[in-house]
Amino acid sequence: MQVDQLSAPLTKEQAYALVDAVMERDDLALTATAHENEDIEQWYFEASCESPANVESFSELARQTLGMDVEFTVSTLDPEVNWVAKSLEGLAPVVAGGFYVYGSHETGPIPHGVTAIRIDAAQAFGTGHHETTTGCLEAIDKLLKRKKPTRMIDVGTGTGLLAIALAKRTRTPVIASDIDPISVTTTIENAEFNGVGNQIIALEATGLTHPTIAQHAPYDLIVANILAGPLMALAPAVGKAAQKGATIILSGILEHQARGVINAYARQGMTLTQKLQRKDWTTLMLEMK
Incomplete structure (x- = not known):
């Protein structure tokens, strides 16, 4: 399967809001994430989807969700790489409410006294x-x-x-x-x-x-x-x-x-x-x- 990646620079709040909106749809993307390039202090929205990407639908959803036009960059990804998993690699563990949520890439010890939950990169929203x-x-x-x-x-x-x-x-x-x-x-x-x-x-x-x-x-x-x-x-x-x-x-x-x-x-x-x-x-x- 050939996979395209769409990306756009946004604020953190905009990027996460668009991720939520995309993952409410089952026809647009395999996965959607928000991440920060710390070197330039810029947040990005990224989505991977089967090629060819439906840029028009992404643009319309962005207008509905964010109330603004978003210009997406589209690139074709290496089909030999599992980009759904790769897009979520390296995320640090989350501690909230006494729960410790981590991925299989995490090699550190699980803290004492927490409820540990392993959630790996997958074609679904919620890490x-x-x-x-x-x-x-x-x-x-x-x-x-x-x-x-x-x-x-x-x-x-x-x-x-x-x-x-x-x-x-x-x-x-x-x-x-x-x-x-x-x-x-x-x-x-x-x-x-x-x-x-x-x-x-x-x-x-x-x-x-x-x-x-x-x-x-x-x-x-x-x-x-x-x-x-x-x-x-x-x-x-x-x-x-x-x-x-x-x-x-x-x-x-x-x-x-x-x-x-x-x-x-x-x-x-x-x-x-x-x-x-x-x-x-x-x-x-x-x-x-």
Whole structure:
């Protein structure tokens, strides 16, 4: 398979926002990442996709997401190299909420007293480096210090990181759903490696529309790290799936979008209990009344 790489210089916030938007689509890219060239203090968005790259679609998505025109540079990559994995090599481990998220390239010792999760480079979004993911890990840690949920679902699971984090801490089954079949496969593989393969129920599903999801309802914990627009659209379904007293953890939300998401869930009977802000990104913790 011939692979093209698109890249564009952006701010860190713009690069991560565009990564999120691209990975919500299953027709644009094999992988998308944001990284900094520290020598010139410049952040870049990069995406790898089957050649020829659909530059027009990337440009339109950038206008919708960032409200501006973005000029992408396109280059053809060596087909003998696994660029999906290579694009994520060298990422430093992440520590958040007592979780330690690392890749197989990491050779250092695992710190004492953490919940270790290995998430390798793959064709799915979610290595723990984005502020939305660290926000969710911290929210999960805060929740589990107060109570132990028993019916849990991670919507838009990506690599399965958040579902695996929950399974490791609670030793209880967790549903992990995603619209992308590659994400479902990746989640299964990551769950097996992390020793929770028998606790993760990985499903290909849009939102909460799947018979297995309905069978396991109502939930006392619903986690969704996607984007503000899809989160607001998902609010009625979350309201129906959540039991009284359930905790809902939402992320993928820019700070200026938080009020709209909070209001959408308030209309379904959920109230804000805590808001975690990491730079321009917000993670919400709500409770079903």
